[in-house]
Amino acid sequence: MRRAQVTEMMKLTVAAQAALLILGLEHDYFSRVLSIVLFPTDFELPAESWEERGRVVAGQAVNYGSVFLSWETVLAEARDPTTGHNLVIHEFAHQLDFLDGYTNGAPVLRSRDETQRWQRVMQGTFQRLRRDLQTGRKTFLGSYAATNPTEFFSVASEKFFSLPRQLRQCHPELFEVLAEYYRVDPLMWFEGKAGADPARAPSSITEKPASNEAQATAPPQAFESSFTDFACLTAAIPFLFPKRRPARCSSVPTAWSR
Numbered sequence: 001m002r003r004a005q006v007t008e009m010m011k012l013t014v015a016a017q018a019a020l021l022i023l024g025l026e027h028d029y030f031s032r033v034l035s036i037v038l039f040p041t042d043f044e045l046p047a048e049s050w051e052e053r054g055r056v057v058a059g060q061a062v063n064y065g066s067v068f069l070s071w072e073t074v075l076a077e078a079r080d081p082t083t084g085h086n087l088v089i090h091e092f093a094h095q096l097d098f099l100d101g102y103t104n105g106a107p108v109l110r111s112r113d114e115t116q117r118w119q120r121v122m123q124g125t126f127q128r129l130r131r132d133l134q135t136g137r138k139t140f141l142g143s144y145a146a147t148n149p150t151e152f153f154s155v156a157s158e159k160f161f162s163l164p165r166q167l168r169q170c171h172p173e174l175f176e177v178l179a180e181y182y183r184v185d186p187l188m189w190f191e192g193k194a195g196a197d198p199a200r201a202p203s204s205i206t207e208k209p210a211s212n213e214a215q216a217t218a219p220p221q222a223f224e225s226s227f228t229d230f231a232c233l234t235a236a237i238p239f240l241f242p243k244r245r246p247a248r249c250s251s252v253p254t255a256w257s258r
């Protein structure tokens, strides 16, 4: 693989997108991310055994390690947030997921109430997404979000920051729990450009029944995710989301790829 020159523009493009995640959070600037490695394009992970080839991915996040990114993907998605995909946000959402010591699709939450809301909304939306996919329905979040809770959180974060209006239309409760956690309202950033309606922007979490989720009324611009990466769970789950034990990852400790 040819060696790429990492310029200030490249560093800024990655850093600015990663910073979106922590604008509203108390943070230590992702201090557990020891390095950020850019590849020119998608790259191949080491094979897990001699009998198979390594998987080709666009990114990977490692707990207390590196974030690996395909610069080609980073640049394309930075230029066009309307794709609904953002590799930098995806991998750095994994880093937030790592912070409590569990890789389970739940970052560090601030209260018991917030945790209960998170669990109810995330679990309900995740399970509904899986059912919709099984029945062949088109979904806004896409099939990759249904891989496991960790990928669900990262994909939902991508949508929250890049397609906030559409996310709120399709999954209002999911939008609200993410707004409560991130403490920002990306709708305001798109005001006048993406048709945001700031008058309707949520300011607090409301206890709506899960059935209010608007899967059936997804707007025409909703589209299927096209992720082709893989993931593996490594840690125990502190609360049930979903109600099953995680699978084991044998060779790459707490590393997540897109």
Ligand SMILES: [Zn+2]
Pocket (backbone or CB within 6 Å): 090, 094, 150, 151, 154, 231, 256, 257, 258
């Ligand atoms: Zn991922």
